[in-house]
Amino acid sequence: MSASGTWRLRSLAAAAALALCPALAVAAAVQVSPTLVDLSPAARSAVVTLRNDGAEPVSFEVQVRAWRQSAAGEMELSATSELLAYPPVLAIAPGEERILRVGVAGGAPFGAVERSYRLLVQELPSPEKQGAPLRLRVLTQLNLPVFLAPARVVKRATLQGLAVRQGKIVFTARNEGTVHVRARSVKVSAAASDGKVLVERELPPLYLLAGGERVYEVEVPADACARVREVSVAVALEPQVLRAKLPTPEGLCAR
16 A cells, blocks of 8 residues: 555454453544655655544544564654654544644754654543443554655665575575665565475565664474575565576585
8 A cells, every 4th residue: 555545443352352351342443644754855744634533532642653673573663752743642533534744843854864753643542431341442553654765765675595404495684775665575485496386475564774684584394404506585675676597516505
């Protein structure tokens, strides 16, 4: 889905809860647009629109967090005063739209490398009405990326360190540019000497932040490992595809 599109959010947890609990499980039906915010010295603030398509009023608490990634791709969030979001609390009636403003605070942290943040919009629990049927309320959380443009845009990503060690295919996707890249897909395969595919995995898409890297490890089944003679990796970015291949002589799959 594009950043300019509308994203309808209904928690899948509601369906699971309904199956496990005799109470009615409900979740807010909220649309948000856009789903990604880009800020720059020329556009220091932006507007996010939320619409309540449900039958009941909903309230949200709004926070901004600085965003970093671990080598395993995990999101690491921390408090920040560099961005502001207003209002800090949103109440939206059924069928109503509300505007959320996001902007740079005070001295702009624009620099040589893009800075990344997350806009967290967390639904607040509503008071239960006396005499109303018992319901399990699934609270919605919107988690939107916010980027501050660098002085100069450089897009450069690489694949490094492709190897087979102790029964695992390992490699690193590294962003050597000044802006984030979005991996649409990450595909890993391993083939025998006759070309027969022994392992084929498609890993979840992800953001790779400016200056960041993601280390991947893909387990090779024990019954296939000894027969692997070539491994290949394809990371489909926007707009390029990174590819790497590695012949694997006998013994590299030893555990």
